[in-house]
Amino acid sequence: MSETVTPPLAAQDQRPPGPLRSLLSGYGLFLLLPALLLIGGVISPSFLSAGNVSNLLLQVAPLAIVAIGQSFVMIVRGLDLSVASTMATAAVIATGFSGANGDVFAIVAVVAAIGVAAGLINGFLVAKRHVSPFLATLATMILLQGFRFAYTQGAPSGNVPPLFRTLGAGKFDGIPCNFAILLILAALLWIVLHRSAFGRRVFIVGGNPVTARLFGIRADRVTISCYLISSGLAAAAGLILSGYVGLVDNWVGQGYELDSIVACVIGGVSLKGGRGSIPGALAGAAIIVVIANEVLLLGLPIQLQIIIKGIVIVLAAALYAR
Amino acid sequence: MTQPTVASAAIRRWFQNNASLLGVIVLIAAVCVVGGWMTDRFFSLGNIVNVYEQSTDLALVSIGQTLTILTGGIDLSVGSLISLSSCLTSGLINGDPARVIPVAAGVLALGTLIGVLNASLVVSLRVHPLIVTLGMGAILQGATLFYAMGPVGKVPRDFTFLAYGRVAGFPLGATIAVAFCILVTLFLRYVALGRQIYAVGDDDNAARLAGLPRTRVLAFVYGCSGFCCAATGLYLVARFGVGQPYTGVNYTLASITPVILGGTALSGGRGGVIGTLLGAYLISLVNNLLNFMDVSKHYQLVAQALIIILAVSVYVQRRRTA
Numbered sequence A: 001m002s003e004t005v006t007p008p009l010a011a012q013d014q015r016p017p018g019p020l021r022s023l024l025s026g027y028g029l030f031l032l033l034p035a036l037l038l039i040g041g042v043i044s045p046s047f048l049s050a051g052n053v054s055n056l057l058l059q060v061a062p063l064a065i066v067a068i069g070q071s072f073v074m075i076v077r078g079l080d081l082s083v084a085s086t087m088a089t090a091a092v093i094a095t096g097f098s099g100a101n102g103d104v105f106a107i108v109a110v111v112a113a114i115g116v117a118a119g120l121i122n123g124f125l126v127a128k129r130h131v132s133p134f135l136a137t138l139a140t141m142i143l144l145q146g147f148r149f150a151y152t153q154g155a156p157s158g159n160v161p162p163l164f165r166t167l168g169a170g171k172f173d174g175i176p177c178n179f180a181i182l183l184i185l186a187a188l189l190w191i192v193l194h195r196s197a198f199g200r201r202v203f204i205v206g207g208n209p210v211t212a213r214l215f216g217i218r219a220d221r222v223t224i225s226c227y228l229i230s231s232g233l234a235a236a237a238g239l240i241l242s243g244y245v246g247l248v249d250n251w252v253g254q255g256y257e258l259d260s261i262v263a264c265v266i267g268g269v270s271l272k273g274g275r276g277s278i279p280g281a282l283a284g285a286a287i288i289v290v291i292a293n294e295v296l297l298l299g300l301p302i303q304l305q306i307i308i309k310g311i312v313i314v315l316a317a318a319l320y321a322r
Numbered sequence B: 001m002t003q004p005t006v007a008s009a010a011i012r013r014w015f016q017n018n019a020s021l022l023g024v025i026v027l028i029a030a031v032c033v034v035g036g037w038m039t040d041r042f043f044s045l046g047n048i049v050n051v052y053e054q055s056t057d058l059a060l061v062s063i064g065q066t067l068t069i070l071t072g073g074i075d076l077s078v079g080s081l082i083s084l085s086s087c088l089t090s091g092l093i094n095g096d097p098a099r100v101i102p103v104a105a106g107v108l109a110l111g112t113l114i115g116v117l118n119a120s121l122v123v124s125l126r127v128h129p130l131i132v133t134l135g136m137g138a139i140l141q142g143a144t145l146f147y148a149m150g151p152v153g154k155v156p157r158d159f160t161f162l163a164y165g166r167v168a169g170f171p172l173g174a175t176i177a178v179a180f181c182i183l184v185t186l187f188l189r190y191v192a193l194g195r196q197i198y199a200v201g202d203d204d205n206a207a208r209l210a211g212l213p214r215t216r217v218l219a220f221v222y223g224c225s226g227f228c229c230a231a232t233g234l235y236l237v238a239r240f241g242v243g244q245p246y247t248g249v250n251y252t253l254a255s256i257t258p259v260i261l262g263g264t265a266l267s268g269g270r271g272g273v274i275g276t277l278l279g280a281y282l283i284s285l286v287n288n289l290l291n292f293m294d295v296s297k298h299y300q301l302v303a304q305a306l307i308i309i310l311a312v313s314v315y316v317q318r319r320r321t322a
Helices: A017-043 A050-076 A083-094 A102-129 A131-152 A162-169 A177-194 A197-209 A211-213 A221-243 A257-266 A278-297 A303-320 B006-017 B020-038 B044-055 B056-070 B077-091 B096-125 B128-145 B156-162 B172-190 B192-202 B202-210 B214-240 B257-262 B273-292 B295-322
Strands: none
Touching: A017 A278, A017 B056, A017 B273, A050 A177, A050 A197, A050 A221, A050 A257, A050 A278, A083 A102, A083 A221, A083 A257, A102 A131, A102 A162, A102 A221, A102 B096, A131 A257, A131 B257, A131 B295, A162 A177, A162 B214, A162 B257, A177 A221, A177 A278, A197 A211, A197 A221, A211 A221, A211 B006, A221 B128, A257 A303, A278 A303, A278 B214, A303 B096, A303 B128, A303 B273, B006 B020, B006 B295, B020 B257, B020 B273, B020 B295, B044 B172, B044 B273, B056 B192, B056 B214, B056 B257, B056 B273, B077 B096, B077 B128, B077 B172, B077 B214, B096 B128, B096 B156, B156 B172, B156 B214, B172 B192, B172 B273, B192 B202, B192 B214, B202 B214, B257 B295
């Protein structure tokens, strides 16, 4: 047997977590979000205004969609660094068309193809060639980036069709379209992860690959599926984000690879695999967006956004560490 | 079968001990053959010195990164730390020759300190280095932007000697990188702390049970990585003549590629810095060759990604059959 088995977490460190720590790691996340909202409301009156809340929902959707995919990959002990590159490539190539509504089918097909291709490369390298996920997705990231620059020759052109403008930035009664899309996707994938046989297999493969094999689970197929879900969602999020921004450049979604990982870590998805949830990833993404928004509303220097994000990710991970 | 001579036995033993270097040596040879066949200027002295010189920054960061990866960790704060070091260097020197030595020493000390801080967070919070250094990277980037939003300060003309100077015909910066690499190799082989790095990376639990000073090993490794980042920051200031707040961004992920190409396992415990140095030369050679072939910058990214995928696939193949 060539794989090395990491011993269960409990065996690595006998010290049990203290009561406060276990309380915080269990429920801290769902206390932190309301607390942040409350603080925001107290400090800045405009924070909880209908307009700002609607904007928050608008901003959270692309990140949350990517974070959902990231959580699938992280639960099977992976990591997907290629999501931002997938987003930008999908957006840039999709909007290389004329920008009329007639192109919608072609665009969706191209975007789906990019998502599937990226997911297959990642999944194949990780599951079949046993390449470390960090490295495999890093290579895919650079590869897609290269193709993107080669396709655009450095200067992307084209327009976003009106339909995607509506999906990405439109609002109905204050509810952004892209947030509605997020809710539908989240509900579907919640069922897939938490209520289906496939979801159980995802957790078993992530929790202990050897057990999974003894159960007769085709771990490689489960892993590849997870990478496909992540890349597919990233491609969709790229399209939605370009609809929100209204134009495309080569760096649509820059920073989303790390932000989505941060969202998952804040949301209690374990980097060691086998643990995590869709609501957690959603709440993690919401916390990131709310923090960024509050820093802006409070008129604090923009640099603080990055610094606070850095502190939050380390603290969140420390809370979940056992 | 012929009787093996002493020399051939020695060569064979060297290859057995350094099997992980084989991949990168073969790739370098292949690139050289293609390069020599494409253009006769490829092997001109000027071009070789050029390749050697252009690998300096990548070689310096990657040597530090190798050490963290040898312990099974990773340092994702390198990009921000390089940016911070470069801004502080040129901002504080600000054209005054008398300040060069104290500022350079201070920046190197600060880099080392931040690395040690990374290690102490990893140990005390029991959080994966990936998360700790990611958070630290965000904090440092924010701090850098507090210090300077754009190019800052200037350095005396003599300072550029570090990047462009020649000592007995050898480019100074690149030769310092080689000397440093040899020093680290000797340290890894002959000093107890160096050997303990491999022990911790190979099996963290076993190392702890054996009573190895895990904290000291991690402090050394991350401190060394921080030192290398500061050195790279100094070098980049010498090359560009000014410090910039985003100058290091690309090094975070780029620093990992030479490490992997050089045969160091991301899972830790196997590899060395000589391979990393060769990996940095390989990347420099490939970029040089693609420049000769008039391949646009955009396709160079594709080529780089394909090399990574090829290399990691081959390594994994060999490891499994071995």
